Structures are given as structure tokens and as C-alpha cells.
Amino acid sequence: MQRSLPDQPCSVARTLDIIGDRWTALVLRDIAIGIARFDAIQGDLGLSRKVLTQRLNDLVEHGVLVRVEYQDNPPRYDYRLTEKGNDLLMVLLSLQQFGDKWAYDGEPPIAWRHLSCAQISTPVACCDHCGEQVRPGDAIPERGPSFDDAAAPAVGEALDAIAAAFA
């Protein structure tokens, strides 16, 4: 049986529905650094007006961007990140960090300066309970509130095996 992707109960897949297109990620990157007007984005990325229009419309529809008029005659708009869009930026930051390390050998094109400590920062994942850094292997997956064993039986079995191994 060939299942279609939207059947997968997976938060990762849902996020990739928004961000998985490479142009979309670059459009968001541009808007986040202030390249927020249609012509400016188009000029920077060199993609077609048609593709850019479609990507921006998708992001507005997903609630990631809002369109704000900055001139009324003729009407012209720029794009701003919503709260959801800002959360998505944090996802982009993690994509960037991986690429910085593995594709740019730690010599990234863009660095981030943390305003409160004024240092160049490479944020790490920390537990929201104990504050300790969470590295791969430091946490184990288990059924969350909306897990559906009927929809993903093999995943359920795998989670049981992990629970047994760490019991």
C-alpha cells in the first residue's frame, strides 16, 4: 500500500510542508534580515516573479507572514513575520547551524550576535526543565498525547522497545 505523506502523524512532516521548499527558506531568510519587499526579494534571489508570488501567498496563507501596505498609490506591500513566522526562524537557525558545521566547516557565511551578551553565538538545545544541554541520545521518544497506534503501528512498537531498553 502506498500511503500519501499527509497521513503520517508527524510534526516534522507538517513543518516541512511549510519550509521544505528551498526557495521558501531563502525567502524567509531575506525577510528576516529586512529584505522584505517583493522587488527586493526578487532581485536578491533571482527567482521568477511567478514563483515568488506563489511562495509568498503560501506563507501568508500558512500564517507565517503578513502583508503590510507601505505605499497606497500605487499600492505596494512588504512582508513581516508573524509570531508563527518568528518561531519558524528558530527552525531556520537550527538548519543554518547544521549547514555551518557540515557544509561550511565552521566558517559560515552568516554569524549571529546575541544582543544581551554581545558574543557571536551558536545556540545549543537545552532542556526546558533542568536547563542542561540536550545532545543526541540524551532524550528518548515516547507516545505523546495525540499518538495514534492504529495509524503508525511500527512506530508504536519501536517506542515500546525503547521504553523497555531504558526501563
Added chain:
Amino acid sequence: MQRSLPDQPCSVARTLDIIGDRWTALVLRDIAIGIARFDAIQGDLGLSRKVLTQRLNDLVEHGVLVRVEYQDNPPRYDYRLTEKGNDLLMVLLSLQQFGDKWAYDGEPPIAWRHLSCAQISTPVACCDHCGEQVRPGDAIPERGPSFDDAAAPAVGEALDAIAAAFA
């Protein structure tokens, strides 16, 4: 001028080259939770053998997975994450957290238990210098060691504008 994506000096785009395909993300999710043999992955995800073979080969070629023989007659393999693959898991975690919040309304299919504190954990990004949580807007982008103004002049101008605004 229509530029092709690989010209974009962007760590985000480089990471999406590996992870942007939705099947690939699900394949990695499966391997991370111990569904690591070809037939098991195929059974869980219901994708075609041809597509799965191709995605696994790509991940091995990217250095994200290694193929390990677990039976020699006939030869059978399972797939394990490399160090690079484990780093990619942290990216998947951030994709998952965004989807948990925005697509599953905080009621996720999968939860993570932090082994050292035994709590269900939703890791947050923390500055690797001062340890403080880094929220959207808490850090500003600037030129990194491999930034190329000639390749991305509009990005360079945007970074100058941000630097001026926060000077």
C-alpha cells in the same frame, strides 16, 4: 537573471539539500527510533522500494547514515546514524517542535523524555556563551567568515542596515 539555488551561499539551503525531501525526514525519524532495516522502514512508511533505496543511498552518500551488515547469507543491512546524522536529528527535533506547537496545538504525537532529569522536555535554544535562552529577536545576523559580498550584495546591504540600527 535566474540564479540556480546552489549558488546561494546559505547554510539553510545546504541543509535542505539533505533534509528537504519529506520522505527523507521520515526515513531518518524511523531510523532514529530503531526502525532501521530496509523492509521495516518500507513497511512503516509505505513508500516504494525504489524511492526508499534512492533516499537511503543519498543519505549514505551525504555521510548521514552508514550501512551495517547484520546477516551475511543472504546479505542484509541495517542503517545507523553517523555523528553527522545525530546532528541532523537535532535539526529534526526543532522541526518537530514547531509542528507540535503549530500543527498539533501542543498535543504532539511524539514526546521526548530527557534522561538526566526524567522530565518530558521541549528543548529551547540557549546561547553557548552566556547560557541564556535565545528567542526570536534576541540575536542579530552579521557577516560570517565565508560571507561573499560579491555573491550576495543585497544581503550584505541588509546586514549593514541591521548593524547600523543596533550600533
